[in-house]
Each structure stands twice: as C-alpha cells, then as structure tokens.
Amino acid sequence: NPSCSSSAMAAKRLETVKHIIIVLSGKGGVGKSSVSTQLALSLYNSSPTVRVGILDVDLTGPSIPRMFGVDNHAVHQSSDGWVPVYADGAQARLACMSVGFLLKNKGDSVVWRGPKKNGMIRQFLSDVRWGELDYLVIDTPPGTSDEHLSLLEHMAPLHSRLSSVIVTTPQAVALMDAMKCLSFTRAVNLPVLGLIENMSGYVCPCCGEISNVFSTGGGQEMARREGLRFLGNLPVDTELVSLLDASDVGGGAEKSADAFPLLARYQATTSCK
Numbered sequence: 123n124p125s126c127s128s129s130a131m132a133a134k135r136l137e138t139v140k141h142i143i144i145v146l147s148g149k150g151g152v153g154k155s156s157v158s159t160q161l162a163l164s165l166y167n168s169s170p171t172v173r174v175g176i177l178d179v180d181l182t183g184p185s186i187p188r189m190f191g192v193d194n195h196a197v198h199q200s201s202d203g204w205v206p207v208y209a210d211g212a213q214a215r216l217a218c219m220s221v222g223f224l225l226k227n228k229g230d231s232v233v234w235r236g237p238k239k240n241g242m243i244r245q246f247l248s249d250v251r252w253g254e255l256d257y258l259v260i261d262t263p264p265g266t267s268d269e270h271l272s273l274l275e276h277m278a279p280l281h282s283r284l285s286s287v288i289v290t291t292p293q294a295v296a297l298m299d300a301m302k303c304l305s306f307t308r309a310v311n312l313p314v315l316g317l318i319e320n321m322s323g324y325v326c327p328c329c330g331e332i333s334n335v336f337s338t339g340g341g342q343e344m345a346r347r348e349g350l351r352f353l354g355n356l357p358v359d360t361e362l363v364s365l366l367d368a369s370d371v372g373g374g375a376e377k378s379a380d381a382f383p384l385l386a387r388y389q390a391t392t393s394c395k
C-alpha cells in the first residue's frame with residue numbers, strides 16, 4: 123500500500139519534530155498565511171534556542187517565501203534530501219519550505235491535479251531535511267481540500283503531535299466557512315488549539331479610534347459556542363501589510379533582523395516586554 127509506506131517515510135523524517143501545527147481557514151484572503159507567518163515568528167522569538175519550521179502547502183498560491191522575505195532563494199538538494207531555506211540565515215533556526223522555491227519563474231502558476239499535489243506534499247513531508255524542530259507550522263490552502271487530506275494521510279503515524287489553529291475574519295460569511303473547517307477537524311479527529319479572529323477592527327493611526335470595518339466579535343462568539351479556546355483578535359494593521367510585502371533586501375548567510383523587517387518588529391516587541 124503506497125500511502126502506508128509514504129506515511130512511514132514521513133514519520134521517520136519528522137520524528138525529530140516535536141509539535142506540528144496546521145493552520146486552517148474556511149476562506150481565502152482572511153489572513154491565514156499572515157497568521158501562520160506571525161505564529162512562526164512569535165514561536166521563534168520565544169527563546170533563543172527554539173527551532174521552528176514553516177511548510178507552505180498552499181500549492182497554487184504560495185505566499186510564505188514572500189512573507190519571510192526569502193522569495194529570491196532556492197532550495198538545494200543534498201544527499202540527505204532537500205535543504206530548506208533558512209529565513210534567519212546562518213542561525214538556521216527558522217526553516218522554510220514552499221513550492222514557491224521550486225518554480226523557475228516566480229510568476230509561474232501551478233496547475234496540478236490531485237495526484238500531483240499529493241505527490242508534492244508527500245515529498246515535502248518525507249524528503250525535506252528539517253532536522254530537530256520544536257514546532258513545524260503548516261500553512262494550508264483555504265477550505266478543506268485534497269491538500270488537507272493528503273497531509274493528514276501522510277502524517278497519520280504522527281497523530282499525537284498534530285494540532286490545528288483556525289483563522290477567520292469576523293463577518294458571518296467567513297464564520298460559516300470557519301464552521302465547515304471546524305467540522306472537518308472533528309471528522310478527522312484533529313485537535314484544535316483555538317480560533318483567531320483576524321482583521322477584527324481597524325485602529326486609526328492618528329486618533330486611535332477603533333472602526334469595526336468587518337464587524338467584530340464573531341470569532342469570539344463562535345469559539346464560546348463551540349467550546350473552543352479563543353486565541354485573540356488581530357486588528358487591521360496597515361504597517362503589517364507593508365512588512366509582509368517587504369522583499370528580501372539583505373539575503374545571503376549573514377542575514378540579520380534588519381534585513382528582515384517583520385522579524386525586526388517581533389524582536390522589538392519581545393525586547394519591550
């Protein structure tokens with residue numbers, strides 16, 4: 123049975139990974155990749171020794187390389203598998219892997235049917251040399267599709283280390299889709315760490331007044347109703363957009379936080395505490 127052997131290979135490769143967090147959203151555009159990025163960076167900043175990986179399985183819309191400022195990098199093949207791109211350069215504690223690194227031209231589109239997507243995910247899980255990781259954050263496509271089923275199938279032997287986070291925006295339409303995500307997690311018995319409400323209100327940079335652009339509180343209410351932990355709400359933040367869009371100005375092995383503006387912001391936040 124090929125899926126049996128692929129799950130054994132993934133289990134072997136990921137046996138040095140302590141926690142695997144799958145980030146889900148019902149809809150596209152609600153900020154799932156931004157939240158995955160921020161989650162990975164805040165885990166990374168939680169200790170100077172913690173090791174974090176981020177795997178982008180949003181095959182048709184990979185945005186992780188750009189958000190980590192490493193979109194001009196490529197993965198290398200070693201005798202022991204693919205070497206991920208380290209967003210923190212020589213420190214090598216923040217490993218990224220995405221189909222975006224494998225495209226010849228960044229603007230190329232990935233037009234693949236299910237079996238090819240499944241093959242790519244299998245390779246991501248069994249052929250990448252992640253090494254020792256405390257956390258592997260997996261950014262998935264919106265909804266619950268082939269990619270999600272492939273992930274869970276290949277990682278079946280690692281079930282006790284898997285958990286998920288659901289990202290939603292506060293509007294009723296997004297919440298309806300977040301409910302579908304939740305029912306998926308229940309159907310496949312995937313633990314949910316909690317729910318994040320993104321784009322929850324806009325804080326005016328001039329006067330600090332909060333405008334509820336997309337309403338607010340819907341995610342919190344859903345969490346209460348469904349017995350989920352509410353992990354918090356993230357306001358619409360114009361600075362975040364430019365930080366996520368900022369390209370790699372540094373590059374190379376000596377990359378520092380200054381060359382990675384989003385990381386610099388996290389380090390500034392951490393040192394303020």
Ligand code: ADP
Pocket residue numbers: 147149150151152153154155156157185320321356357358359360362363366367
């Ligand atoms: P998804 O992965 O759900 O498709 P993205 O994370 O790619 O969504 O976000 C879509 C767009 O919204 C991006 O341009 C991102 O910079 C922006 N965005 C996400 N969250 C916020 C936020 N809290 N404030 C402002 N812009 C945001």
